[in-house]
Amino acid sequence: MSEEVAPTDGIEIRSITEGELGAWGDAVSRGFQRAGMPEALEFRRLRNYPGRTLGAFERDKIVGTLRSFPNELTVPGGALLPVSAISGVTVRQTHRRRGLLNRMMARELAGARERGEAAAILVAAEYGIYRRYGFGPATRADGLVVNLHHAEGLRADLPESAGRLDLVSMAELAKYGPELHECWRRSRPGAIGRDEAFWREATGTIEMPGPERKEPFAVVHRDAGGTVTGLLVYSVTDQWDGPNPDCVLTVHDFLALDTVTAVALWRYACSMDWVRSVSIASLAPDDPLPLLLNNPRAARPHPEQWDHTWLRVLDVPAAFGARTYAGPGRVVLDVTDRQGYASGRWLLQADVTGAGTAEPTSEEPDLAIDAAVLGSLYLGAESATRLAAAAQLTELRPGAAFATDRLLGTPLKAYNPDTF
Template structure:
């Protein structure tokens, strides 16, 4: 058995991608085989220096990738983020510190690049807290019982003068980027989508030979402006009495107005043969149930943490966002990995905020992961204090933190990466 020091953790060259991709598939319990079409598509995502591997005797046994991302802070500012993905360790090489070594390299490089935060979506909850990450958004999925919803299929057309049009992938690539830009400027937790994202999610660039094209529809307002878009699929299920019992499953649905969202959900619930609609990942305070005559027809079938955030630059992170009121807090951040650690004085108001290192006494003591959980406005400092994860050094400091940091709409990240 190789020792920890025998295993070489380093950036991967493009020539090593086949071995690296094989290790990725092994770690995710997929067939290890790597086809040429798959590799050709993956090369579009290769950025030298941002793909790491751990090599034992020349074979890749752990993987790690990061890429540049923009994350929307509370208030609509975009902050540079290091998005982390493709994290695996081969079963034969677990518990040897390989992930810790790769993560340390990436967080150091991210801070040097000027990234304000790092982000990831965790397959397993217990892993990433020890690296200063915290769950910052929640996702929910609704299942809609269409007959119970009470919509009149004869009135499926939008009542506001808008219209729904079916479109194809080329239309989505043309219309989608501007629509998504409008969405992410108004939703904390959203992330940017580059041209490669639109190509891969519309089938122009395919990682898998088995990729199938979804249906695409757009909502246009009465003046013809595209304000919403949905990608969806349907199964082919029939009951014993030759009765269609199909399920419509949403891949993605975005709308920049409530009218657009309402129209798209009503459209999906009025499709002939559909008796069930699955919403796909949504914000936990999504309006979907209340667009239906009977909100009980929509029940949450999945709810879990989604986007995890790791604050790297406390000053820039706290100054980038907006605040719900006026107040002053001194935060003592405990960060074993270093970049967020220290004592920070936050002075916030509706007009903006300043954050500086200070030697003043702390009002709240918390870890880097807890600061990261609070930053996007979804978590409560009072809750974390009750759980023993935040400590008040001044009575009422947790309530003040909530008054400043929490948001009226919960943050939401529509994307998986």
């Protein structure tokens, strides 16, 4: 496995103390070019796990940061895989190119592997940084902007709800949201858990290191029995074209456990007075929203679509043994990993039930890939055939890329709506 790089210029990489949390938070804000942000110590404490909040110290000055916290990733089939969620990664501009990120990442990945976390995940601020640490883009945030004039409403033949919609307060959102999300995320590969810090940020009950928050609206859907089956969190921009309303409804969170619920919530959003367009920055790549509209062409791609969750496999047998597969099959992967965690030749095979394993083998390989590509393929959202066409993997047996896609394919595309 990878070893920590030797210290450079007398800079020490170590876990911070409780008393250093404020200075660490200030270093994160400065590293992201956001000087002057509030310390937000209460929020920082919620994700400050012993030994997992790292600082690069030059004497008493923090010049680099990285932290992680435990989470669970929903994998194909619904199992929850223990992962390390990495965030707050910065190096001060005056201390770049000194190997500080290498040292912090080496320490974190080694720690995650020792803790039994089979993978690490992060959201990459810059595309070009994390492939060298074995991370590959594994989910996308593919949003939509719906022009309501062109949409002409939702189709009349869609199933109608026998339940009801209710606007709720932020306190009620904190009550209903966690349980609803736990139900939702178990059906969507790529989803992660939402901790107390998430819900306190979402409901505005904690100071955040960022711009001033404007309280959104929240509406929940209840079925005929009164059970909450969906929620929509949104804000409306007070925007006018002269004397005519031209408002934009921006969706911040959308969860629906079934089609009836989704239809009810989207009909609500798309029929609001004054609103002329609905903007959803993050939506599953295979979400059926356009097909619910009378005119699907009215739903256009959001201008800020991008790769979202990046994934790094740390324990190949544990990670690939946790998920299920589209059907029986086998493929031998020859994996190159400069940090060593996924290196080797692996026989990935599944039976007719969808249960599978990844075991070391001496068989001839079908595909040659690196650790970053392994991370991209793991949840099934990326195609081996596409990566082969992009020269990101090497097909050593004709048809092996397609065979891999058939094995790793999923009914629902991997999707994670949450940053961290």
